[in-house]
Amino acid sequence: MTIKFNFNKYSRKFKQPLKTHHGLWEVREGIIIELMDERGKVGWGEIAPLSWFGSETLREAMDFCESLPGIITENLIFSIPMSLPACQFGLESAFTELQGNDKEIPKLENSGLLPTGKAALSGWEDLVNRGYKTLKWKIGVDSIDNELNWLQILASQMSEIQGLSLRLDANGGLNFSEGDRWLDICDRINLGDTSFKIEFLEQPLGVNELEGMLALTKGHLTPIALDESVATLTQINQCYQQGWRGIFVIKPAIVGSPKQLRKLYHSLGIDGVFSSVFETEIGQKASLKLAAELCQSNRAVGFGINHWFVDTD
Numbered sequence: 382m383t384i385k386f387n388f389n390k391y392s393r394k395f396k397q398p399l400k401t402h403h404g405l406w407e408v409r410e411g412i413i414i415e416l417m418d419e420r421g422k423v424g425w426g427e428i429a430p431l432s433w434f435g436s437e438t439l440r441e442a443m444d445f446c447e448s449l450p451g452i453i454t455e456n457l458i459f460s461i462p463m464s465l466p467a468c469q470f471g472l473e474s475a476f477t478e479l480q481g482n483d484k485e486i487p488k489l490e491n492s493g494l495l496p497t498g499k500a501a502l503s504g505w506e507d508l509v510n511r512g513y514k515t516l517k518w519k520i521g522v523d524s525i526d527n528e529l530n531w532l533q534i535l536a537s538q539m540s541e542i543q544g545l546s547l548r549l550d551a552n553g554g555l556n557f558s559e560g561d562r563w564l565d566i567c568d569r570i571n572l573g574d575t576s577f578k579i580e581f582l583e584q585p586l587g588v589n590e591l592e593g594m595l596a597l598t599k600g601h602l603t604p605i606a607l608d609e610s611v612a613t614l615t616q617i618n619q620c621y622q623q624g625w626r627g628i629f630v631i632k633p634a635i636v637g638s639p640k641q642l643r644k645l646y647h648s649l650g651i652d653g654v655f656s657s658v659f660e661t662e663i664g665q666k667a668s669l670k671l672a673a674e675l676c677q678s679n680r681a682v683g684f685g686i687n688h689w690f691v692d693t694d
């Protein structure tokens with residue numbers, strides 16, 4: 382089968398830039414893939430790299446697309462190198478769409494992203510009114526004393542509504558003793574008698590500090606989720622081999638080939654939380670299909686943010 386290949390770069394500005402320990406992120410750039418088979422059926426895909434997270438750069442993805450001929454084969458799509466994980470996802474998901482199976486995505490529970498810093502204290506109610514029961518808050522941005530103080534206020538406010546939970550995402554911005562302090566307070570909250578829970582602390586330490594995170598899990602009740610440390614399939618495998626049995630955040634758009642993800646996910650028996658990289662609806666649809674297929678737990682997915690773009694082109 383021959384497949385026509387086309388691609389287009391896009392650029393979208395966030396209504397509010399995302400503030401994390403990595404800094405401010407203002408514009409999402411990526412590539413839309415269009416495949417067409419001999420009958421004229423079209424399949425869309427998206428390459429949404431996040432190089433500060435461990436994927437290829439947008440430039441590398443563009444170079445790859447520019448190197449491809451206008452007519453490609455299935456074989457080419459399934460032999461994209463592991464060094465281009467976002468390209469693997471983009472082309473493979475476009476190909477899957479070509480093949481038909483247009484199944485409806487079942488409605489998954491979503492987590493809502495709180496504004497970073499003190500603004501979370503006045504921002505959570507709006508998200509809860511919009512139906513979110515799981516919220517996520519970026520930490521490691523302000524001073525630890527301020528943030529721990531805000532956490533305790535947030536926890537006591539959120540405890541007044543039944544059944545809410547909170548995820549904390551440090552984006553690798555803590556050191557060991559800071560991680561320990563955060564987890565002590567999370568444990569104290571989780572041992573309290575309200576229904577409010579801290580679901581997990583995401584990526585407290587840097588990408589290469591797995592040993593430290595393994596050590597942190599030992600002394601604490603509140604789970605840790607790896608994110609930056611497991612951005613790609615290769616890293617998921619490595620962390621598993623090195624003994625990680627906690628939660629894995631899976632960002633399908635940058636993790637690599639969906640086919641290989643399925644295989645690895647089942648063979649390792651992963652406890653996964655599926656999450657967005659602020660891709661467009663094209664990448665989001667393909668990611669959510671994978672989440673619905675693979676995620677056995679009742680953990681919310683992290684895709685609650687698509688109202689955050691300014692309309693441009």
Ligand SMILES: O=C(O)CCC(=O)c1ccccc1C(=O)O
Nearest residue numbers: 492517552656657658659683684
């Ligand atoms: O995971 C979520 O719930 C929301 C998405 C999110 O936090 C995120 C989005 C883009 C890039 C990095 C991250 C992150 O988890 O660190």
Ligand SMILES: [Mg+2]
Nearest residue numbers: 550583584608
């Ligand atoms: Mg994260």
